[in-house]
Each structure stands twice: as C-alpha cells, then as structure tokens.
Amino acid sequence: MSSLEKEIAAEVPKDQEAVNPGAGPATPQKPLSRFTRCYRSPLFNVILVGLISFTQPGIWNALNSTGAGGQQEPYLVNGSNALTYGLMVFGCTIFGVLSNRIGVKKVLIIGTLGYAPYSASLYVNNRYGTEWFVLFGGATCGIAASALWASEGAIALGYGDVKDRGKYAGIWLGLRELGQLIGAAIQLPLNVSTSSRGKVSYTTYLVLIALQCLGLPLALLVSPPEKVIHKDGTRGQNDTKSKKKTTLEEEARKTWALLKRKQMFLLIPILIGFQWNTVYLGIYMTKYFSVRARTLGALVSGIVATLANIFWGWFYDLKYFGRPTLAKACWAFFVVTMLAVFGWQVANEKLYGDSNPRVTLDWENPGFGRAFGSMIIFRFLNESHYMFMYWIVGAFFDDLETLTLAVSLVRTFESIGSCISFGIGAASVSPMVNLIISFAMFGITIPATSWVVFMVPERPVDLRKEDGQSSTETESIEASKVATQAAELSSVPRP
Known part of the structure; x- marks a missing residue:
C-alpha cells in the first residue's frame, strides 16, 4: 500500500456500517484533511473518469475518425470493429452485473x-x-x-448528488x-505532408498508444463508492454489499419488464439503425480523401461533436419549452436534416464513385x-442523435436504478447495430450500396421513434412508486440516511 493510500485509510473509516443510530454514539474519528476531502470528492472522481474516457474511447474515436483506423483499406478494421461490438452486445450486461458483485472500481480497471x-x-498492421x-x-x-461502459457512467452519474448529475455528465463526456x-x-x-491517398504514418500510433497506457494508473486512483466524501461530509453508499442480495434472475426480470414498456421497445429501431452511416463515412474517407484530409476530418469531427454536446446540453435545459414540445421540435429537425444530408451524399457518392480516373x-x-x-x-448529427436518445430516456424515467437498466439496454442495442453495420462494412460491397443501406435504415426508424416522441411526458416517472413502494418504506430509508449523515458529520471539521 502506498503512503497516499495509508494516509487516506487512516483518515477515512473503513467500516461505515458501524455508524448505527441505534448502537450508541459513534467512535470519534480523526478530522479529515483538506487533501483527503478533495481526493475523495465526487468532482475529483468524475474528473478522473473523464480523463480515463479521454485516454480510452476518446483515442479510439480519434483513430477511427480518420477512416478505417488510419489504414489504407477499410475491410479488416471494419471486421475487427464488428467483433468488438459483437462482444459488447453481451458484455455490457455481464459487466453491469459484475459491477454490483465485485465493485465498480474493479470493473473500471x-x-x-x-x-x-x-x-x-x-x-x-500498418508497419508490418x-x-x-x-x-x-x-x-x-x-x-x-x-467493462468501461458498465462502470464509467455509473461513477459519473452515481457518485454526485442528484442536482450535480447534469454537470458531472458534461465533464465526463x-x-x-x-x-x-x-x-x-x-x-x-x-501526416500534413501526405496529400495522396493511403494510410497514416505509423508514428501516429506510438503517440496514441502512450496516451492510452495512462488509463490504468488513473483508474487505480478512483475511490470506491463507500469512500467518496460529499461536501457536507457524508459518505457514499456501499452499493455492492446491498445489491449482492439481488439474484441474477431478479435483475433479468427487471430488465425484461423495462424492455417491454412502449418507451423502450419502440426505441429499438433507432438505437440499431441511426448511426449505420458511421461505417459508410469511414469507407468514404478511405476511398476518396488524401491522408492529411482524413486527419483534418478527424480533428474537425471532434470539434463539431463537442459543439453538439455543448449546444444540445444548453438547449435541452431551456425553460421556454415544455419537454413534449421540445422533443417533437428536435426530432422533426433531425428527420428533415438527415433526409436532406442523405440525399446530398447520394449525389456526392455518385459523382466520386463514377469518376475516371x-x-x-x-x-x-x-x-x-x-x-x-x-x-x-x-458527424454533427450523429453526436446530436446520441445526446437526444439519452435525453429521451431521461425524460421518461426518474429513479437511478431504472435509468441504469435503461442505459444498459440503450448501449446493448447500439452495439447490435454497430456490430451488424461494421460486419457489412467488412464485406467488399460498393460504397454506394453501403450508403443506400444506411439511408434505408434511417427511414425505417422514423415511424417508431416518432411514436415515442409523442409519448414524452412533462416530468419523468419514478417506476419504484409505480410499482407500489410503500411510503412507510420510503420514510424509513430516508430516516436512516439522515441519521447516518448526522453521525458521519461529527468527523468533519467545522468552518
């Protein structure tokens, strides 16, 4: 154990369950240092998770935004990505259960x-x-x-207070x-000097691999949930111990019940079909663009994706419109714009595909x-869709347990779509065929998604209350939380 871990272990009580209002006064604890409170804070841990996401999927996106991972031909890389998403179809659910069993930090590692x-x-492959x-x-x-998808979202959304979740999600993404x-x-x-078609310089990979290797030490610094310390001195809950009582059969039954709700199963088409154009765009860039134009495309794609996150995050929080009106207006904008851009791209593909030389x-x-x-x-519309889907899910469900299950379903069906689309991209079909399939898949999603959009309520629903959770049980839980927080505050130095 490092000196840092020893200091924190000495200052933070390991057995928080010993703090019991019915068991007499809590044992006096050593006041926490400013460093410990900062290191164990939700904000610091969310920043760590954001940096991990930066080194892992962020760098993966940077490579794939050049088209085919920077390679000269897209087929091998598309096949590899199809394998990646195929494993994620089952892996997201498996690691979601494991995070409740062995701890979210271990799954993050x-x-x-x-x-x-x-x-x-x-x-x-590039060099040899x-x-x-x-x-x-x-x-x-x-x-x-x-594993990362099952853990990073839980930390970013679950470590902080409810009022801070939007801010923390923004930091993470x-x-x-x-x-x-x-x-x-x-x-x-x-690659700025390479104005011809081909593959990117192999030196590119060495720099990006070095950045990705930083992910593991950053993950080791993340605090487990029971050691997180909030601003008021209260500690995070040890969800692993409480959720071990839930059987796999119960978790599967809850997930299946959620999937059968109209709000979820009507989203399946768009979750599978909306971003099929991502695979086509990779083929499009490798077939027609120079190496330096592809790297410029990766840079600009990152900029417009960031702008999309900032803009829609601000727009969805506006108080001028109700949620139902906002959902309908945004979806109408996406449908009209996507159909127009698809038509434009069909014309582009016809022009460049038939060119000779x-x-x-x-x-x-x-x-x-x-x-x-x-x-x-x-690229802008794809990122906008990504945010819209999560906003729609958040507009329907309020409690964190249901949101966690809903997000796992969202990512599962996204992985199914990506697996199939990359599998088609790995086959030697013409870019025009791939584009037409993407166009058709988006058209198929419009009716079901429109139905969902017209179902968006003004306020989200807490399914636990719908399922008949008694008020007595709720009051008991809240009273226990208050008592625990009061006991733990005794160890926090007053200003």
Missing part, C-alpha cells in the same frame, strides 16, 4: 486494459502487415469497452471528446468543401 492492444494491433493481431485487438477492445480532439491534433502534423480529395483541390462538408454535418 478491467475497462482500461483492452484499448491499447487494439491500437498496437493497428500499428503492427500483420492481420491476425487486428482481430485479437478487436476482441480485447470489446471486452474492455463492455466533454473530456471524452477532448480525447478525439487531441488525438486528431497529434495526427494532423504527423479515381478521384483524390485534398484541401488544395477544387470541390473539396462539398465533399468535406457533408461528412462533417453527418
């Missing part, structure tokens, strides 16, 4: 172990042509991503997008803005 091998496999390692890297990435921005900013100067789109060439602009708008 597992989530930092598989991304770097994937990036290393791209480096080896090794192919099997890319598939192996896709498998390790799938396992790690399942904002730092993740920073990974794509910095990763792309590193790639651009390394084969076109190479570089920022010095005329017509580059037309080809580049449609791709950037797609």
Whole structure:
C-alpha cells in the first residue's frame, strides 16, 4: 500500500456500517484533511473518469475518425470493429452485473486494459502487415469497452448528488471528446505532408498508444463508492454489499419488464439503425480523401461533436419549452436534416464513385468543401442523435436504478447495430450500396421513434412508486440516511 493510500485509510473509516443510530454514539474519528476531502470528492472522481474516457474511447474515436483506423483499406478494421461490438452486445450486461458483485472500481480497471492492444494491433498492421493481431485487438477492445461502459457512467452519474448529475455528465463526456480532439491534433502534423491517398504514418500510433497506457494508473486512483466524501461530509453508499442480495434472475426480470414498456421497445429501431452511416463515412474517407484530409476530418469531427454536446446540453435545459414540445421540435429537425444530408451524399457518392480516373480529395483541390462538408454535418448529427436518445430516456424515467437498466439496454442495442453495420462494412460491397443501406435504415426508424416522441411526458416517472413502494418504506430509508449523515458529520471539521 502506498503512503497516499495509508494516509487516506487512516483518515477515512473503513467500516461505515458501524455508524448505527441505534448502537450508541459513534467512535470519534480523526478530522479529515483538506487533501483527503478533495481526493475523495465526487468532482475529483468524475474528473478522473473523464480523463480515463479521454485516454480510452476518446483515442479510439480519434483513430477511427480518420477512416478505417488510419489504414489504407477499410475491410479488416471494419471486421475487427464488428467483433468488438459483437462482444459488447453481451458484455455490457455481464459487466453491469459484475459491477454490483465485485465493485465498480474493479470493473473500471478491467475497462482500461483492452484499448491499447487494439491500437498496437493497428500499428503492427500498418508497419508490418500483420492481420491476425487486428482481430485479437478487436476482441480485447470489446471486452474492455463492455467493462468501461458498465462502470464509467455509473461513477459519473452515481457518485454526485442528484442536482450535480447534469454537470458531472458534461465533464465526463466533454473530456471524452477532448480525447478525439487531441488525438486528431497529434495526427494532423504527423501526416500534413501526405496529400495522396493511403494510410497514416505509423508514428501516429506510438503517440496514441502512450496516451492510452495512462488509463490504468488513473483508474487505480478512483475511490470506491463507500469512500467518496460529499461536501457536507457524508459518505457514499456501499452499493455492492446491498445489491449482492439481488439474484441474477431478479435483475433479468427487471430488465425484461423495462424492455417491454412502449418507451423502450419502440426505441429499438433507432438505437440499431441511426448511426449505420458511421461505417459508410469511414469507407468514404478511405476511398476518396488524401491522408492529411482524413486527419483534418478527424480533428474537425471532434470539434463539431463537442459543439453538439455543448449546444444540445444548453438547449435541452431551456425553460421556454415544455419537454413534449421540445422533443417533437428536435426530432422533426433531425428527420428533415438527415433526409436532406442523405440525399446530398447520394449525389456526392455518385459523382466520386463514377469518376475516371479515381478521384483524390485534398484541401488544395477544387470541390473539396462539398465533399468535406457533408461528412462533417453527418458527424454533427450523429453526436446530436446520441445526446437526444439519452435525453429521451431521461425524460421518461426518474429513479437511478431504472435509468441504469435503461442505459444498459440503450448501449446493448447500439452495439447490435454497430456490430451488424461494421460486419457489412467488412464485406467488399460498393460504397454506394453501403450508403443506400444506411439511408434505408434511417427511414425505417422514423415511424417508431416518432411514436415515442409523442409519448414524452412533462416530468419523468419514478417506476419504484409505480410499482407500489410503500411510503412507510420510503420514510424509513430516508430516516436512516439522515441519521447516518448526522453521525458521519461529527468527523468533519467545522468552518
């Protein structure tokens, strides 16, 4: 145990369950230092999780935003990504259960172990042509991503108070997008002289692999939930101990009951089909753009994704519109804009696909803005969709337990869609065929999603109350929390 851990272990009581109002006065504790309170605070832990997300999926996004992980041909990398998402279809649910059994911090640590091998496999393939390692890297990435997705969201949303969850979610997702921005900013100067088609410099991977290796030490610094200290001195709850009593059968029954609700199963088409164009965009960039244009695309994609997060996060919190009106207006905007951009891209694909000789789109060439602009708008709309889906789920459900299950279902069906779309992208079909499939999949999602949008209530629902949780039980829980907090405040120095 390091000196830092020894200091914290000495200052923070390990057995918080000993604090029992019916068992007499609590044992006096040593006052907590300012450093300990800062280190154990929800904000510091959320920042750590955001930095982990920056080093893991953020860098993964930076590589894939160049098209096919920076490779010259997209098929092998698309196959590897299909394997990644295929594992995540089952892995997200499995690690969600494990996080309740062995602890969210341990699952988070597992989530930092598989991304770097994937990036290393791209480096080896780029430099030496090794192919099997890319598939192996896709498998390790799938396992790690399942663990990371099951744990990082729980920490970002569950460690802080309810009133701070929006802010903490913004910090977490904002730092993740920073990974794509910095990763792309590193790639651009390394490839700025390459105005022809091909693959990015292998030096790019070495820098990004080094960044991804920082994820593990950052994860080791994250506090387990029972050691988190809030501003008022209260401690986080040890959810692992309480949830061990819930059987796998009960968890499965709750998940199935949630999936059968109209609000969830009508979202399945859009969760599976909306972002199929992501695979097409990777093929589009590798087929027609120069290497430096692809790295520029990765940088600009990160910028517009960040702007989308900032804009929609502000817009959804506006008090001028009710939630039902806001949901309908946003969805109408997405439908009209996506249909228009798909039509524009079909025209672009026809132009570039039929060109003879084969076109190479570089920022010095005329017509580059037309080809580049449609791709950037797609990136903006994809990130906007991502936020819209989570906002819709949050508009329906209020309690954290239901939201956790709902998010796991959202990510499961997203993984199904990504697995199938990358599988099609791994086949040697023409870019136009891939684009038409993406166009058709989006069209299929419109009716069911429109039905869901018209169901959005003014205020979310607490399903625990709907299920008949007695007020006596609720009052007992709240009284226990107050008593525990009062006892724990005795160890916090007064201002």
